[in-house]
Amino acid sequence: MGEAAKKQWRIEIDARRCKGCNICASFCPTDTLELKGITMDVKDIDSCIGCQLCDIRCPDFAIQVFPL
Amino acid sequence: MSKKKIFVQGNEACIQGALYAGCRFYAGYPITPSTEVMEQMAANLPKVGGKFIQMEDEIGSIAAIVGAVAAGEKAMTGTSGPGFSLKQEIMGYAAMAEIPMVVVNVMRAGxxxxxxxxxxxxxxxxxxxxxHGDSPSVVLVPSSVQELFYETIRAFNLAEKYRTPVVILFDEVIGHMREAITIPEPGEVEVIERAKPDCAPEDYKPYEVKDGKVAPLAAFGTGYRYHITGLYHAEDGFPTADQQYIHDTNMRLVNKIEDNKADICENEELFLEDAETVVFAYGVSAKSAKFAVKELRAAGIKAGLLRPKTIWPFPSDAVEKISKTAKKIIVPEMNLGQIHGEVERYAAGRCEVQGIFRVDTEPIHPKQIMNAVLGVPVEPTVIPDVVDFTARG
Amino acid sequence: MTTEATARTVPYKEKKPFDYDPYLRQGKLPHIWCAGCGHGIVLKSLLRAIDALGWKNDDISMVSGIGCSSRTPGYVDFNTMHTLHGRAFAFATGVKFANPKLNVIVTTGDGDALAIGGNHFIHAARRNMDMTILVYNNYIYGMTSGQGSPTMPEGAVSTTSRFGSIEPPFDTCELAKTAGATFVARGTAFHAQELEKTLYEALKHKGTSVVDILDSCPTYYGRFNKHKNVSEMMKSIEKDGTISVAQAAKLPPEKTEGKIVRGILHRAERLEYCDGYQNLLDRVQNK
Known part of the structure; x- marks a missing residue:
């Protein structure tokens, strides 16, 4: 029943700006992100809670989380 | 209409000129023998609604006036010797960022x-x-208290016209000498106001060059948001690593001054038409030189005076011209031959160039210059009792 | 006196991304800062704070000196000035004094502000001219590849302290307070939301505000001082190495020993310089 109520999120990562520092993934409370190659990627979008902490701590203006 | 006549020392004449030119911001630091420039600004700027601030050091003073210019003011700072050394980094910044401003250096012995x-x-x-680096230089060398007043106005005008820092260089004698000067009525002497951009803010490029002239400098807070940096920058003001552009920009910065010598250089010429010996002198030494040349002429000797009011850019054309007609050029200066070398460079062997270099903090005496013209050996620190007119020839 | 930052509504609480674009110069990103450098986090906190204040870009002048942090003005759509090493405060003094209507922000680093610019820094604090000074404090000169700065802890390794620094560091906040700054605070890049609130208060304060901001230089400081990566560095220096004013007040001294205190550390009311000058003008001109 919780599944239907859960809010969905879309994560945009600008690969031209992302430098792959991994700060977003390290401090993500739900382990949603991971480093893939030299830039960040979404590991598990379903786990995202839209807290925006990845965006707030991204030094490179590279990640944004939108409500669906 | 009644002109104002005041009896002031050079340092005060300088600030009167600055106020006449519309200078409304001064930042300074105390140093002998230029302190009165700052003190007089502190006393006079508030009366006209201007801003005066005593900064924490020499570097801070010149930095503050750059900031004030960016915010739209006409601004000046003053200093002497050691302070001028400390200000040099920001002189280069102002040249690079094309900041119109005026720096006074009242020279003392180093x-x-x-x-x-x-x-x-x-x-x-x-x-x-x-x-450091090749930067443009506009340096004025007034030789009297009244002239210092006018040259300070000219310094502000040249700064605005060419968007560059201008130095007024005079010495302790001119700075502290008191003379009666006339303050012209407002409007009597031309004052160039800062040009404002006439384009839309989104089209504004602070370093765009059109018809050989750099764009006007917009004041911060007027809607023309842009970037100022001491790095090589493109037309939009942002740093660039384009090597051709770097070359072109350095050439442009220097040549915007060098190519306009005819406008920037001003000389006083006396008896040059038939002069066999020309004294090339500036600042306080030119005061003695003028006296000496007049005395020599009165005695029937064909002496002349070439006195630059602008020392940089160097009046090379005038030196070249006299080197073709005169037999000898004498350069009296209170240093060990700094301008003598330049005169030699442009005389290029066409005539003899002789220096009188005095560094004992005593101005060069007219008798020393007269003796040099007459061919009598000159001791730098000795004022001759008599001028030996018989020695000639 | 210690005051907590006032709470306010911010876009991220609405759970949608903050739009930085109105404050950024288009086409200038990616910025020059290294992967993991905290400067970008600090800049974003600053822009959110400016947004919360509702300041117009035209009314803001950002002045910087030389160093990594001093590249900040190049990215923001304000009236910006990238000046000379250590001199930003003096340039900013000229800008503000000439046009007091401008909101002046100085972005500087630990070396820029406290070594070569130390004299300008203390006098800016003393004058209390209305400006906000952000000291991006990462203990090192990054632009010149990792020399020790005046805030570097004793024992820390840099290219100029290979065997550990033997110099005691400056405390930026204590220095600013002693010199007369009327708003002194500390934040970290890790605590980016708290930093935003602190900067909001700093910008709003009339007078000289100094905010010391601990952020990480993984490229040099981190590498030389055996930090595994920037995340570990932020955790050990910024998260575990600091404590908020409120937390510190609740704990006994032995529990806070060795921790750097974050938050608003000092606030005072004193006549702002440009206001003082206006009073002087009124006095002189009405005589």
Whole structure:
């Protein structure tokens, strides 16, 4: 029943700006992100809670989380 | 209409000129023998609604006026010897960022702390080459208190016209000498106001060059948001690594001054038409030189005077011209031959160039210049009792 | 006196991304800062704070000196000035004094502000001219590849302290407070939301505000001082190495020993310089 109520999120990562520092993934409370190659990627979008902490701590203006 | 006549020392005439030119911001730091420039600004700027601030050091003073210019003011700072050395990095910044402003250096004897209350002319090369890199230099060398007033106005005008820092270089004698000067009525002497951009803010490029002229400098807060940096920057003001552009920009910065010598250089010429010996002198030394030349003429000797009011850019054309007609050029200066070398460069062997170099903090005496013209050996520190007219020829 | 930052509504609480674009110069990103450098986090906190204040870009002037942090003005769509090493405060003094209507922000680093610019820094604090000074404090000179700065802890390794620094560091906040700054605070890049609130208060304060901001230089400081990566560095220096004013007040001294205190550390009311000058003008001109 919780599944239907859960809010969905879309994560945009600008690969031209992302430098792959991994700060977003390290401090993500739900382990949603991971480093893939030299830039960040979404590991598990379903786990995202839209807290925006990845965006707030991204030094490179590279990640944004939108409500669906 | 009644002109105002005041009896003031050079340092005060300088600030009167600055106020006439519309200078409404001064930042300074105390140093002998230029302190009165700052003190007089502190006393006079508030009366006209201007801003005066005593900064924490010499570097802070010149930095503050750059900031004030960016915010739209006409601004000036003043200093002497050691302070001028400290200001050099920001002189280069102002040249690079094309900041119109005026810096006064009342020269005292160096090197180092030297002799604070003694005059000197030994900063002429520093005024040209003091900051690292090849930068443009406009340096005025007034020779009397009244002229200092007018040259300060001209310094502000040249700064605005060419968007560049301008140095007024005079020595302790001119700075502290008191003379009666006339303050012209407002509007009597031309004052160039800062040009404002006439384009839309989104089209504004602060370093765009059109018809050989750099764009006007917009004041911060007027809607023309842009970037100022001391790095090589493109037309939009942002840093660039384009090597051709770097070359072109350095050439443009220097040539915007060098190519306009006819406008920037001003000389006083006396008896040059038939002069066999020409005295090339500036600042306080020119005062003695003028006296000497007149005395010599009265005695029937064909002496002449070439006195630049602008030392940088160097009046090379005038020197070249006299080197073709005169037999000898004498360069009296209170340093060890800084401008003498330049005169030699442009005389290019066409005539003899002789220097009188005096660095004991005593101005060069007219008798020393007269003896040099007459061919009598001159001791730099000895004022001759008599001028030996018989020695000639 | 210690005051907590006032709470306010911010876009991220609405759970949608904050739009930085109105404050950024288009086409200038990616910025020059290294992967993991905290400067970008600090800049974003600053822009959110500016947004919360509702300041117009035209009314803001950002002045910087030389160093990594001093590249900040190049990215923001304000009236910006990238000046000379250590001199930003003096340039900013000229800008503000000439046009007091401008909101002046100085972005500087630990070396820029406290070594070569130390004299300008203390006098800016003393004058209390209305400006906000952000000291991006990462203990090192990054632009010149990792020399020790005046805030570097004793024992820390840099290219100029290979065997550990033997110099005691400056405390930026204590220095600013002693010199007369009327708003002194500290934040970290890790605590980015708290930093935003602190900067909001700093910008709003009339007078000289100094905010010391601990952020990480993984490229040099981190590498030389055996930090595994930037995340570990932020955790050990910024998260575990600091404590908020409120937390510190609740704990006994032995529990806070060795921790750097974050938050608003000092606030005072004193006549702002430009206001003082206006009073002087009124006095002189009405005589």
């Amino acid at each position: 090197p180092s702390t030297g002799y604070p209350t003694g005059p000197s002319q030994a900063d002429v090369m520093q005024a040209k080459w003091g900051s």
